[in-house]
Amino acid sequence: MVNMEPSMKESINIKVEFKGGLEMLFDNKLSLDINSKDIEEYLKKQETKTEKLRMLDLINYLSTLIKPNERDLFVDDKRLRAGILVLINDTDWELEGEGEHELEDKESICFISTLHGG
Template structure:
């Protein structure tokens, strides 16, 4: 199990039942599990509606900024980032209707 702090903003919280922050114990092995493992777990266990607005293939949709411990996940290895206990992962939608 790995314990993570997940945060949602910019409209992402609406897809996750209005939750802005949640601490989760994910049944993945810390250090061995990656973001590639976390995203489908989130889709299957936390997402409340419209999975097509969260994921595209095995990654997040374009327009969703992901921060891992306050750093852009692209700097951390994207989907290959190895999860560690107490990581804070933030999902921010940059897409807005007009």
């Protein structure tokens, strides 16, 4: 199989927010603007197909921005660590297909950790 050219697609932009202490994993940045090209590039390196960009791809891409020794505070075996809540455009991602949710242009994704003390 020859892989399809991803360049056919237009790139999309996503806004990612971190709350509940997660920002500490990302240089104390409270939000990041992510372009789909960054994710695609990462997936290419992983030799994963890039036809559709899913939440899971975003999560694994984001984990590459974390220091290696802190990565398991965000991902666990390539999935989002349990105890981190996600909102897609202010809606619980459990209603939006979770990791399989297909990313769309101008979507706003918020990650909130519940693992920090109260």
